[in-house]
Amino acid sequence: MNVVKVGLLGLGTVGGGTVNVLAKNSNDISRRTGCQVIVTKASARDITRPRICDTDGIKLTTNPDEIINDPDIQIVIELMGGEEPAKSLIIAALEQGKHVITANKALIANYGNELFAIATKNNVTLAYEAAIAGGIPIVKAMREGLSANSIEWLAGIINGTGNFILTEMRDKGSDFADVLKEAQELGYAEADPEYDVEGIDAAHKLCILASLAFGMPLNFEKVYTEGISKVTPLDVTYAEELGYRIKHLGVARKTDSGVEMRVHPTLIPEKRLIANVDGVMNAVVVNGNAVGSTLYYGPGAGADATASAVVADIVDICRVLDVPSQHYVPALGFAPDKLQELPILSIENVTTAFYLRLSVKDKPGVMAAITTILADNGISIEAVQQKEPAKRGANAQVILLTDCVVEKSLLAALTDIESLDSINEPAIRIRVESLE
Amino acid sequence: MNVVKVGLLGLGTVGGGTVNVLAKNSNDISRRTGCQVIVTKASARDITRPRICDTDGIKLTTNPDEIINDPDIQIVIELMGGEEPAKSLIIAALEQGKHVITANKALIANYGNELFAIATKNNVTLAYEAAIAGGIPIVKAMREGLSANSIEWLAGIINGTGNFILTEMRDKGSDFADVLKEAQELGYAEADPEYDVEGIDAAHKLCILASLAFGMPLNFEKVYTEGISKVTPLDVTYAEELGYRIKHLGVARKTDSGVEMRVHPTLIPEKRLIANVDGVMNAVVVNGNAVGSTLYYGPGAGADATASAVVADIVDICRVLDVPSQHYVPALGFAPDKLQELPILSIENVTTAFYLRLSVKDKPGVMAAITTILADNGISIEAVQQKEPAKRGANAQVILLTDCVVEKSLLAALTDIESLDSINEPAIRIRVESLE
Numbered sequence: 001m002n003v004v005k006v007g008l009l010g011l012g013t014v015g016g017g018t019v020n021v022l023a024k025n026s027n028d029i030s031r032r033t034g035c036q037v038i039v040t041k042a043s044a045r046d047i048t049r050p051r052i053c054d055t056d057g058i059k060l061t062t063n064p065d066e067i068i069n070d071p072d073i074q075i076v077i078e079l080m081g082g083e084e085p086a087k088s089l090i091i092a093a094l095e096q097g098k099h100v101i102t103a104n105k106a107l108i109a110n111y112g113n114e115l116f117a118i119a120t121k122n123n124v125t126l127a128y129e130a131a132i133a134g135g136i137p138i139v140k141a142m143r144e145g146l147s148a149n150s151i152e153w154l155a156g157i158i159n160g161t162g163n164f165i166l167t168e169m170r171d172k173g174s175d176f177a178d179v180l181k182e183a184q185e186l187g188y189a190e191a192d193p194e195y196d197v198e199g200i201d202a203a204h205k206l207c208i209l210a211s212l213a214f215g216m217p218l219n220f221e222k223v224y225t226e227g228i229s230k231v232t233p234l235d236v237t238y239a240e241e242l243g244y245r246i247k248h249l250g251v252a253r254k255t256d257s258g259v260e261m262r263v264h265p266t267l268i269p270e271k272r273l274i275a276n277v278d279g280v281m282n283a284v285v286v287n288g289n290a291v292g293s294t295l296y297y298g299p300g301a302g303a304d305a306t307a308s309a310v311v312a313d314i315v316d317i318c319r320v321l322d323v324p325s326q327h328y329v330p331a332l333g334f335a336p337d338k339l340q341e342l343p344i345l346s347i348e349n350v351t352t353a354f355y356l357r358l359s360v361k362d363k364p365g366v367m368a369a370i371t372t373i374l375a376d377n378g379i380s381i382e383a384v385q386q387k388e389p390a391k392r393g394a395n396a397q398v399i400l401l402t403d404c405v406v407e408k409s410l411l412a413a414l415t416d417i418e419s420l421d422s423i424n425e426p427a428i429r430i431r432v433e434s435l436e
Numbered sequence: 437m438n439v440v441k442v443g444l445l446g447l448g449t450v451g452g453g454t455v456n457v458l459a460k461n462s463n464d465i466s467r468r469t470g471c472q473v474i475v476t477k478a479s480a481r482d483i484t485r486p487r488i489c490d491t492d493g494i495k496l497t498t499n500p501d502e503i504i505n506d507p508d509i510q511i512v513i514e515l516m517g518g519e520e521p522a523k524s525l526i527i528a529a530l531e532q533g534k535h536v537i538t539a540n541k542a543l544i545a546n547y548g549n550e551l552f553a554i555a556t557k558n559n560v561t562l563a564y565e566a567a568i569a570g571g572i573p574i575v576k577a578m579r580e581g582l583s584a585n586s587i588e589w590l591a592g593i594i595n596g597t598g599n600f601i602l603t604e605m606r607d608k609g610s611d612f613a614d615v616l617k618e619a620q621e622l623g624y625a626e627a628d629p630e631y632d633v634e635g636i637d638a639a640h641k642l643c644i645l646a647s648l649a650f651g652m653p654l655n656f657e658k659v660y661t662e663g664i665s666k667v668t669p670l671d672v673t674y675a676e677e678l679g680y681r682i683k684h685l686g687v688a689r690k691t692d693s694g695v696e697m698r699v700h701p702t703l704i705p706e707k708r709l710i711a712n713v714d715g716v717m718n719a720v721v722v723n724g725n726a727v728g729s730t731l732y733y734g735p736g737a738g739a740d741a742t743a744s745a746v747v748a749d750i751v752d753i754c755r756v757l758d759v760p761s762q763h764y765v766p767a768l769g770f771a772p773d774k775l776q777e778l779p780i781l782s783i784e785n786v787t788t789a790f791y792l793r794l795s796v797k798d799k800p801g802v803m804a805a806i807t808t809i810l811a812d813n814g815i816s817i818e819a820v821q822q823k824e825p826a827k828r829g830a831n832a833q834v835i836l837l838t839d840c841v842v843e844k845s846l847l848a849a850l851t852d853i854e855s856l857d858s859i860n861e862p863a864i865r866i867r868v869e870s871l872e
Contacts (some may be wrong), residue, residue, distance in 0.1 A: 029584070
């Protein structure tokens with residue numbers, strides 16, 4: 001049987017999971033590929049640390065170059081994370097003519113254009129299924145499964161930590177800060193939770209998904225990103241009463257005026273399947289002009305789940321090891337010379353519906369004043385509720401669902417509304433997506 | 437640009453959809469493949485009939501051999517359905533060295549082993565993504581996306597008509613027969629609905645999914661199949677009260693004693709995402725030993741949705757047209773000589789939980805008698821409810837949820853229960869799957 005030797009850069013959670021999955025499923029993987037896949041070397045900063053995997057037969061080293069320069073290793077798997085030395089090592093491996101697999105979403109989002117070009121030039125693959133939505137084969141679905149379609153939009157819950165926090169806030173009525181602490185204790189959130197809760201991690205993934213969808217180069221710096229730290233239990237409850245769930249959604253959409261790429265808290269009708277994706281799970285809805293909407297759901301993190309994606313990339317590479325590289329599925333699903341730069345819409349020019357919550361002094365005429373301002377700005381109202389003040393003398397809460405409106409028009413209206421005498425707190429606004 | 441010529445056998449709904457999708461997305465498909473895909477010929481029984489697609493530039497013929505024997509045609513797409521002449525034409529095309537794409541699930545389920553062997557012998561592909569769950573790329577997910585996993589079980593809503601009927605029964609409290617009529621009027625159900633409502637169509641698809649999951653040859657005749665025509669609104673309501681939905685599910689599971697392949701009405705906890713898949717939509721949950729459970733959801737039928745799968749197969753083939761066939765993804769995901777016959781469990785030997793409904797005369801001691809018989813047969817009870825008779829003197833309804841039990845033990849217990857004086861109607865039993 002053909003032996004394929006693999007080297008791992010990094011032997012933490014996903015690296016250990018990869019070794020474990022390759023070991024426990026080696027028989028099935030051989031039946032699938034006709035190859036025996038062997039991890040021969042792995043690099044780690046501290047090779048004496050206890051590992052989650054059996055390292056018998058794997059040469060451990062603190063020097064990644066030992067892997068990059070090993071002529072017997074055909075596939076290098078980068079699971080170190082971070083920018084450097086990961087980026088330089090990936091480039092070095094590609095230039096040595098090795099196929100590379102990575103789970104490093106930040107690196108692909110920021111440097112993918114450059115890295116994919118180096119892979120193409122060296123007739124090798126840079127595979128990254130594990131970079132988005134963990135074990136869900138979403139890169140494969142978009143690059144291959146939906147290749148008949150022009151993709152119109154996609155929307156995903158692509159950060160498990162954020163989804164866990166929002167789910168707990170709904171189930172228990174807790175504040176963001178309390179649930180975040182709980183998530184940190186459970187190991188679902190990092191000590192520095194910024195990447196997860198401020199949406200940066202989701203933005204990395206969304207940027208890649210958008211390029212896969214529309215056949216355009218990666219444009220991470222143009223993703224609009226808003227976190228969930230300002231979502232309150234009150235808004236979760238009011239959304240629920242209106243038949244919506246609040247999810248931290250990454251949305252990419254192709255419109256006549258440009259491409260939208262945005263990550264933000266979003267009201268979704270509770271009837272949508274994706275509105276019922278709870279806890280640390282991930283899901284992505286993709287809408288194509290032939291198939292309509294399809295959804296992909298599964299665990300977005302975890303050692304074995306992420307390793308499932310890494311090893312699927314290994315299997316793909318094994319199947320085409322000696323095949324000329326022009327036959328490989330292109331990195332972003334479109335031939336590199338056929339990628340098209342598309343205008344990216346700034347958030348002010350994006351059109352969505354909105355949930356608004358206004359804290360108002362309970363005086364006659366306030367509702368008339370608010371609705372008049374909205375009407376003057378051409379904004380239609382889908383639903384409106386006024387909640388009694390929690391106690392005598394406190395502010396009343398006015399909840400509005402608007403029709404679709406260009407964001408800058410809404411902002412103009414809100415400026416006027418916030419200048420009303422009866423309003424003394426900034427409006428709360430959360431975008432609404434019907435996902436139809 | 438490389439021109440790839442395609443011939444269609446059959447130009448009905450899916451054939452017309454395929455022409456339409458290729459036309460409207462030709463630019464994106466070229467950007468993906470570097471090929472220009474052209475439908476040059478199509479065969480149909482009546483070439484004068486109006487079509488849903490523009491047939492300009494397509495030579496129409498009543499003689500399929502004109503396509504099979506055309507040396508310029510590299511890909512033949514069989515969308516005629518039925519057994520013959522579809523089977524002979526596919527074989528002829530494969531033997532001419534043409535790649536073949538089919539949406540014919542009955543043909544693959546019944547003759548796939550033979551057809552795949554002919555494709556392999558002739559160094560071509562027989563692709564069939566459209567045969568299962570319409571536009572959902574489930575074949576790709578199982579053959580490639582989840583290739584790192586040993587699959588433990590899968591469960592799917594893989595017949596849209598059946599799911600539409602069960603959804604309407606729940607939403608409207610209607611009888612099966614009334615909803616079936618409505619579905620026929622809407623065009624969701626055939627005039628002869630047997631294939632859909634008796635589970636035969638779902639069994640074809642389940643058989644293929646099971647082979648993809650476990651790497652075994654196709655075994656259609658061993659799928660246990662039970663339809664939905666006996667499901668009543670009463671059971672739908674009682675299931676709901678217990679926190680369950682009734683779905684027509686195809687289930688394949690690998691156990692120590694053999695493989696289960698079965699299609700039947702099933703109670704699923706309403707919290708599972710798949711329990712919330714309504715109307716004509718399809719979904720499949722696949723559980724792998726690395727990734728855990730992932731779910732794939734989308735339209736299971738329709739011209740453009742099914743064409744999405746057909747055209748994805750075209751794109752895959754275009755990408756490897758000149759590649760030696762040993763590099764193709766094997767038809768069932770495992771190398772043909774590595775498929776393994778596995779014992780298939782007969783339904784009596786399958787272990788599941790059960791929902792039971794017993795119509796009992798409202799006499800003292802009946803509940804004790806029933807529960808004693810269950811206990812004597814080693815069957816634990818998870819939940820029990822006794823419903824008051826609808827009117828004085830009518831039977832009371834006893835609803836039971838059992839723990840997991842081997843089917844033959846349950847049947848033995850039911851024989852004893854049905855022989856009780858206080859029971860004068862056969863018990864209703866529906867299997868329960870937790871899908872965890």
